[in-house]
Amino acid sequence: MCTYSKRMQVKPMNNEAADGCGELSVIDSLVQLSFVIQSILGRIGADHDLSIVQIRLLGILRDREPTMLQLARHLGLDKSSVTGLIDRAERRGLVERTATPNDRRGFNVRMTAAGRELVRTAGAEIERQIMDVAASLSAAERAQFAALATRLIGAPASGEP
């Protein structure tokens, strides 16, 4: 038997690895694939002292300057968690709080030049490593995969409105 128990693992225990296991179910393949990708993100993040949440933060700030609360919503975190997240990022000079025009309470969060630089290099590494994974498919298959995955992502995911 080779399905269920593998679902939660990044890598199978023995080296009767992915192939020795035949075709995975959609569910298993989705879960395992997510761990493979997250593990790449985590490893490259760690190389640059970035957690996955920080990587996501920088990704969001790439073309936006949201308020703390907007960040909290988009990251799915409590606002108090975002305070700490931004504190640490700001201490490292990756990000800065700027005053908002109309509201003297809130800030907008903006990425600094240093932050952009870091995103650029880390992003390139991530791109490279994921491309390595994707290289096991032909160009046509990759396109097909991307098309299917895009539709999967489009699904409401059983949460918010």
Added chain:
Amino acid sequence: MCTYSKRMQVKPMNNEAADGCGELSVIDSLVQLSFVIQSILGRIGADHDLSIVQIRLLGILRDREPTMLQLARHLGLDKSSVTGLIDRAERRGLVERTATPNDRRGFNVRMTAAGRELVRTAGAEIERQIMDVAASLSAAERAQFAALATRLIGAPASGEP
């Protein structure tokens, strides 16, 4: 432009959502998909007071009784981290340390009945929610997706031997 900056986000900021964005690149689709899945795992885990690592732990223990060190390797954690992980799981009665036959230093870690019960219910919920996501594809497309994903997972992922 709609590719790069979206890569690190779970959900796009505005609701010009996934569709409004056209086809994602393989890289973007992989990263986003991984966040969708991880978010499901995280949410259901949270419902049962389980972190994603704990979910993985229970998944591994489903059909194995590894030593602490084996667990550390398979989870990609330091051995000292595993001590804490197992301590907490043991305190909750999900897991227990058992003596190993030949080595008086080490233990094997075994899931308890309570642990199995929890895995069963949480696993079913995860399965359901991921199936909801997968439901946006036809059965044939799901099979196709699973086939492609299985091959992606088979790729060495640029780490260990």
Added chain:
DNA sequence: CCATTTAGTTTGTTATACAAACAATTTAGT
């Protein structure tokens, strides 16, 4: 102009992860 929201921070608690130092065993070398 006061009552209520709203935006963020502070405080306290818990989980998580690592590294370095340590204890107890096992394994090797001779």
Added chain:
DNA sequence: ACTAAATTGTTTGTATAACAAACTAAATGG
């Protein structure tokens, strides 16, 4: 057999991460 070296886990100290509840300051609505 007996010591030296390696292995298995735990402990200790530090940092990040996340939450919830209490709190401050500013905006909004009657």
